[in-house]
Amino acid sequence: MKKLTVVVPCYNVENYLCRCLDSLVHQDIPESDYEVIAVDDGSTDSTGEICDRYAKDYPQVKVMHQTNRGLGAARNAGLDLARGKYLLFVDADDFMVENCFKELIDTAEANLLDVLAYHSVDVYDGSPIPLVSEAPKQDIKVQTGAEYLSENFMQGPVWWFFTKREIIEKERLRFPEGHMLEDSPFTPEVILSAQRMANIGKVCYYYVQRPSSIMHSRDREHLLTLLGDYIFAYKSVDEVIAKHRHKMDESAYTRLASRRDSFLYFGIFRALKSGVAKEFYQHLKNDGLLPLRQLDKREFASKKWNILRLLFNCPALTCGIGKIYGFIR
16 A cells, blocks of 8 residues: 555646646655546646656656546545545645655654644745745644644645545545535545544645636636535535534534634625625525624634624625725726
């Protein structure tokens, strides 16, 4: 068995993919110890050819080509092929810190971990890459996933976690297909399924912010789909809460419930900026999701969130502000 599988879903990322794959093939473990599965999700640029070139040059790289089915389906395709003891999901426009694989594997194995969290830094398209200083060694605090969630900010993206593949297969976890925000239910499922979890306390991941990414598109049809997926994310996380409620103390429950509710807040923000607030509010009304609840003050500490809750619970006023914003813009 390989020690690690890295799944990289790829769609039209020709300008970013080499940096991503370079960060994965130039690591500090033998190439025979891990595999990189690049899933070309029907790209129309040179992404597929880049994947094939790396597979030819590096024996640890495997490529799967499929028709365009979306990010969730691409991740699932890679997951179905995975044979590593541990799993990493890396988005193809992001990249990993050099020489971090050995410490992740050693820490997970030494502490018998199901999930190991780490930190990330943002990289802005066209800006210099921030320097990552070596973090001092710290004691590893092993907890259940529910205990970890009780004490830590709920990170949503799946790429924040180094996960034992056994728990994903045991729980039969897969990403929802046909939706954006597809890791919104997957990540808390993984965390709450973990019997042993810790945070290594160091930066291992570079998250690239780029205007052309799927989450920054301004196409109206795309926006309406995305707004529907904010509601899908809310409902999906609600199902995870119901399934695992017995494991969580009040602190963990409040954190996860607040993360669930935040999808509605962010949806309204996006709808206002995009001029489709009326349509989004109709969705919320139809699904019985109004009025909005107060968010957890530990994660949404600013007083503005209370003000926004009061404002957002007045659809007519919020839509009026949206119209004014659109006119000024």
